[in-house]
Amino acid sequence: MTRRLPAAPPRRFSTWLLGAALLALVAASFASLPLQWSAFFSPDAAAVTMEFLAGFAPPESAPAFLRKTALAALETLSMSAIGTLLAVAGGMALSMSAAGRFGRVQRAAARVLLNVLRSIPELVWASLLLVAAGLGPFAGTLALAAHTSGVLGRLFADALENCDPHPERSLVVNGASPGAAFCYATLPQTLPQMLSYTLYRWENNIRAAAVLGVVGAGGLGQMLKFHLSLFQMQSAATVIIAMLLLVALVDAASFALRRALTR
Template sequence: MHQRRPAPPPIIKPATMAFLVGLLTLICTSFYSLAIQWRELFTVDAVRSSVEFLRGFAPPELAWHFLVKVAQGTLETLSMSALGTGIAFVCGIALALPASSRFGATTRLMIRLALNILRSIPELVWALILLIAAGLGPFAGTLALAVHTTGVLGRLFADALENLPTAPEATLRINGAKPMAAFFYAALPQILPQLMSYTLYRWENNIRAAAILGIVGAGGLGQMLKYHLSLFQMQQAATVIIAMLLLITLVDGTSFRLRRKLTSH
């Protein structure tokens, strides 16, 4: 007797198919529910008004005194992102230890809940909250970046620690090493390149966020952009936008090269 060959597994699982159908339904419902007049985007008047609006940005303002202000705003934005990411790196490691089941299941659940709350609130909302306590300026923006990024990095660091092989750390503990000493000598060196890669990637995101946080008064290039746009000074705004693009491109390139070096070993 010939044995029946087992039926090949489905290309798409039923649960995946149901999710895709639900997602497609949501997209179609969104197009239907939103009163978007697509035809008006391609009319002659729309094209003409768009061209006139873009002409207002040319040529960018290149006066020396204004370029100095833009350079100061650029350094302020860079400092906000770097300091906020650095604070989040330290706090993320500190919170990742209890969030990775090293101090019991109850502590893990509580810390992970706190990390989820921190990262679920966007940087812009944190900035609006912290502006009340810290006032206008880059200090509130830095704190907003640090708080949100702590939630993101803390969760990533905790997952990395939980997936780490426990044999090297357990060996040191058996030979009399204290828990923190075993962590710093056995666990941390194994995952440090991965942690740094996560941190550099978040730095890229924080550069973009820092440039936007200034719109609510948190300093940097975003605050300059809001000021000049509110006064319809389009040429000055164009210079600020160009500075934003150059800064983001520079940081993205630097971070990408550093992450490649860290992950190539």
């Protein structure tokens, strides 16, 4: 005898209202923006685009320039790695308060600070920090650390709040200190998820670090801005290829590490 499946719950009016509001927002967005699709796909636009792209070939392959590009790529990689490590430390420190482990007032203050940190994009952080730190990769590293601290702090706090609290409480009841109970009960539960978040943000930071040089934060982005401003398209093509290879390398390494963690 087959069992009948339970009837689907009825749709609430608020759900339909939210869906209609989203559709209206999408329609209003298309109506308000001057999207010139006909001009974009016109033969003149295609000819100009092909002429522009032809200027990038062949990429610059002089040994001296390739060495300079490799050094800039290492600088970009270092910015992303150090910025992510600093963000892990800052995000972990803020996540403890944001998870409500020190009271409601501290939780609200930490949540507000995390919202501010991650609401400001990396380019804006870099523009602000260039005034204090000067041109170069130091400002870019601090910009990545500031923005990513807000992102990781929120993710770490959610992971701490959603984990099972009973193992930590059991250790505390049996005489363990709160710090030891956290390190031996709660942290092992959340550590794989935190490491996965960290690696994912490292992937994003390598792309952001390659762009931060546009505002003078060093690395491949600064080289790209320099050569494009002088219309040295072949040199710019080499820099773009280096950026693509670097991002692909970091993506592959991060994917392999995350896959090893989940096994």
